[in-house]
Amino acid sequence: MTDGTATAAHQSSSDLVLNISGLRVSSGDKEIIHGIDITVRAGERLGLIGESGSGKSLTCLAAMGLLPQGLTATGSIELPSAGIDVLHADDQQMRTLRGSTMSMVFQEPMTALNPLMKVGRQVGEVVSIHRPKASGAEIGTRVDDMLTSVGLADVKRVSDSYPFQLSGGQRQRVMLAMAMINSPGLLLADEPTTALDVTVQKQVTELMSEQVRSSGSSLLFITHDLGVVAGLCNSVAIMRHGRIIERGALEEVFAHPRHPYTKALLAASKLEKDEHSNRLVTLADLERREHDDGMHGQEGQPAEGAVDERLHGDSPAVIVEGPEPAAMAPHDVLPEEPHGTLVFNRYESSLAHPHEEAIQVSELVKSYKTRSLGSTRTFKAVNGISFDVHKGEKFGIVGESGCGKSTTLRMLSALDRATSGSIKIFGTEIVEQSARGNAWVHQKVQVVFQDPMGSLDPRMRIWQIVSEPLGKTPRKERLARAERILESVGLDAASAQRYPHQFSGGQRQRIAIARALITKPQVLIADEAVSALDVSVRAQVLNLLADLSESHAFTLVFVSHDLHVVRNQCDVVAVMRKGEIVECGPSEEIYKNPLHPYTKTLLEAMPNIGAEGE
Incomplete structure (x- = not known):
């Protein structure tokens, strides 16, 4: 070996932050992770991508020395800066490392935060453990600065709050503050944005990126969401069945994937459709395609129950000011000062039943009363919305958590009572009816929950x-x-x-x-039915819903915060914000030409690796 080669080798090894070599994890006689190798270098942001059960979370827990009881690990997990192999470190050594040399952000902060301890004290505890000589004032200042740096407003209120008093996004920011407050050399994040709305998700990933950059830390980011990885990481490793099947620079792997599974994941993430069947491509489809790559000239038959192409209704909705409606163009968007009742999606349907409405909603309101410090306030979860859903139509509702979409669905399915307004199911009014009087609704309307x-x-x-x-x-x-x-x-x-x-x-x-x-049922309501699923399973379930809507001839009301999914699944989409519909129209038109600023914000916040049609 020449001197130059030796120097290069030394530099290559000296910048290692994490070196996992030959890691095997077993449960009894069953091996779950099969001898994987992963390296993370200084300043690197590595995305470890895989579906549920691939072993990615176990890899992360092994690196932190947090494997559950009953699991054993062999191989080595080296932290060069500390000169320690995690698999051979004792509890005292690991307590010293966690929170200083390495930190972790978990998927669900409510299970990671102490529900009986105020936030400020929890964050400060991380400092006091590793800096026992720090004064209370120093710790308090450090906590306030850290909470401010992760974008939490009103730091004093947050510090004095318990975790349950904060939103999901705020709790995840607190977890990030706890992880980064001692400027660790390595941050591990296990699906930290999966349960968040797209706008909050974008904020948290941007904060994580900034925190890692400003602290000079490295990142190992665990997820099944390729869009999030594309916006955060500079290298990726694809994991399947306990093995690393592909590794490289993010741009190279995403632009020129080599393994069939990687190609399939990318296709499923982009919600690609087969040109023959018009069905979403699944992992099984892509792997079959790879297998049959040399067999040109043989065209596969569309699967039974494939979705036929439909014309999306392009007639606009109307503002009702009296007996004669006034049309809006190019599609429905809430006017700043509406006159009369705006009924979204009221037009002559282009589908099989042009004059029949499955659902008619008018001026629907759902209010809740809250009491604080002796005063009573009224909160309107749904604030006077009106829309029609035509028989045979696929109607989508999108919006962030708290916008009122799930509350609307509960009222449509007679699982909750409206404060005021009207809901007609196939022409029959259900508002103000008793639970017994609405028992028939549960035969005609069924719900699939998240x-x-x-x-x-x-x-x-x-x-x-x-x-x-x-x-x-x-x-x-x-x-x-x-x-x-x-x-x-x-x-x-x-x-x-x-x-x-x-x-x-x-x-x-x-x-x-x-x-x-x-x-x-004649109406099926799907409430975030695919939001928690892996991308390939998501494609399978969406295909299934499309097939069943044809074979069972039901009207579909599909609720999601994911505009990509709604675009592919629905004929019409309504965008909800703060209990109101702010925009409504054909899904393709909404996606390509959003008119309301909030719709544009939702689209801009969507993680994207090059969705179909862009």
């Missing part, structure tokens, strides 16, 4: 869960109908005898859809 584990009883078998809405139907018929509907959503009949915990997230969402469809 978290299937929260809506599936863990003690019941799948066939019992799915057939529960059938009430007093004989057991034998309930089981048979449950098996048939499970098969229609892509699960075999044998799965009817299993329990929810025995299924993956995507499979549980299919079960929730089967339960909703067993009563043959």
